[in-house]
Amino acid sequence: MDTNQIIQQIQVSGIRRFDEAISDVPNVIKLTVGEPDLPTPEHVKKAGIQAIRDDWTHYSPLMGFSALQRAASQYFHQKYGLNYAPSEIIATVGATEAVATSLLTILNPGDSVLLPTPAYTSYEPIVQMAHANLIPIDTTNTGYKLTPAALQQVIQNHAGKPLKALILNYPTNPTGVTYTQAKLTALLAVIKRANLYVISDEIYSELTYEQPHIAFGTLYPEKTITINGLSKSHAMTGWRLGFIMAPQALINEMKKTHQYLVTSTSSISQAAGIEALTHGLDDGVKMRAIYQERRDYLVKRLSEIGINYVYPTGAFYIFAQVPTDFDGNSWQFATRLAQKAQIAVIPGSSFGASGEGWFRISYAASQSALRESMNRLALWRAQNQEKK
Template sequence: MVLKHKFNQEVKQVAISDIRQFDIDVSNIPDIIKLTLGEPDFNTPEHIKQAAVDAINDDQSHYTPNPGIPALRQAAADYYNSKYHLNYEPEQVITTIGATEGIAAALQTILNPDDVVLVPTPVFPIYIPITQINHGKCITIDTNADGFLLTPERLKETIKNNQERNIKALVLVYPSNPTGVNYSREQLRELAEVIKESGMWVLCDEIYAELTYGKTHTSLAEFLPDQVLLVTGLSKSHAMTGWRAGFLMGPNDFIEQAIKAHQYLVTAPTNNVQFAALEALTNGQEDSKQMKNEYIKRRDFFCQELEQCGFEVASPDGAFYLFAKIPTKFGTDSWKFVRDLAQKAQVALIPGASFGPGGEGYVRVSYAASMDKLKAAASRIKDYVKNN
């Protein structure tokens, strides 16, 4: 007997990440400098690593409560409340396997078939396939003409043009991956007025909140606590990408349902990782400062180098990315550009086309690399632009 639909049709239509695949492909090029992934080059602080070692030695190897150990949920609430003027109780926090699981659990919790999620682009593409796997639909909003920021006017227009559809949620990622652009407090307040009137959920991915330059980060949850589903974590702020320590926060009625999605996705977070995360939140409030200062130096250096080569760089207010418009003489095919650059100059960047509408003609540079690597990469790019 042949099964009629052997696989979930939504999963079949989702592609493997071309960002990850390109990173793997160029790794075979000798002497390649990869400015591709959002991976801090710093190591996890020693006191956090030791907390994990202590937890292992203390036989912290058993199941914990599904949403995480109570002390960690309390510490997460306290940490983000104090930094961003929020008012979460520990019961409103779920400890997740990185921000990725937080995104997946949140969207699984709120989406019914054919519900619509609004996704401003260019954006890291994870939100779109997760929506599709959960039988939702995405409407992308190209923000290129507005400085890569979603404006209240553009949001109103999109809602008006799709009145017949059930718009369930809006995704906001800031500071932005891939552009590094961030929203000011006033810009968020104006957006909040439109969102409040619409009644939709907002999935706020604020994983880069502590890597904000020139502006103090404002969480939309401060203005719309009953509509914001806040995703955050320690991967970027504490150089803990491989630990997979994240948090999902929201109003009580949402959390009650999201715990179910979380439970059946992962059961519970890894035990010893939770104790490392607890140490990061209680004794590592300043851990990101040294990294942040170094990122600013790298950003300023590489931004200047790219501009001298004829790239136009979006205003990089946070995260550790530059989103640069390819010099005119190379055209606008970003895949063609990055492949040729990798082969001829041994520098790997990510094509803007990977980030949806508004991204073509650009490249994303991750400056989460040592200054020595950035200097070498800048020299190679200069030679490439000059000679090709």
């Protein structure tokens, strides 16, 4: 086929492929896609409806309405102490476009990008599209967190190569772990010595259960590209509204990438975003309490059933281990679980080779769905153990 060779080699993400593959299983409970089941808050929906009525249906400025930039600047300052001026913020088509615009702006062909793994699936394809290389850093032996020693080691192993950036994502998809200020500060020393950009994807920043979220941009403002958005904090995945926040010189470059990729994000979504950021400061806090309850329930049930997991302190995922008595890989396990127990989860291999042997449960699902899925899992495990 006479099309771009990089695109030919890229696949639709394992998350989507698996989700589609098991969609036909009758009566299956889906704990697959990372999509809040909760509705967008009513006052935010109303602002979107009003925007249509008021004819906010034309192009917005490229970087977003100035009222939205101002609202985002204030919100992220109030929430996490970030100090981005409104002009240092671009409204994007979800965090997804924020990731793409950031990477496509900073990378030259042949550059390398470091990524702790297992990781969210959207980073590597964009790095490839930029003709750059992704260097995974396996975190399975360090509690699924990047350590200064591991980072230092990888940097040393690639001495003399053009190491450009480190992608951080915390709270982390798919493991649900997050970092304390002390851990981030320890990483910062290594990052600074190597003069790396940090692309910090903090889309789950409102969902931390045990500790406050520390924004990397407060520690390393000069080279951090902060990515956030309203998809998870305000249950607004379908509105497609995210943000890139970075020093002005970088933003000026990114503005061009953003323009030629998308022009601007939806004006209607921006109107809803202004409402969410100015009058919805606590929307995410209310949702967090609901997710925390679900997390507590799931870890209790998984422990009772005898499934190992990484204890999640953020996001809405649990990374759990394929039982050692199962003869097969994580894709086969998840397929069997869907077919035999009618529970759909994501195979760990979707998040990179280091995720093999594990699976991701999304608890952005109703309490009754979670209860029923755990009952089914318990029954299935008990039946399988009886057979042995």
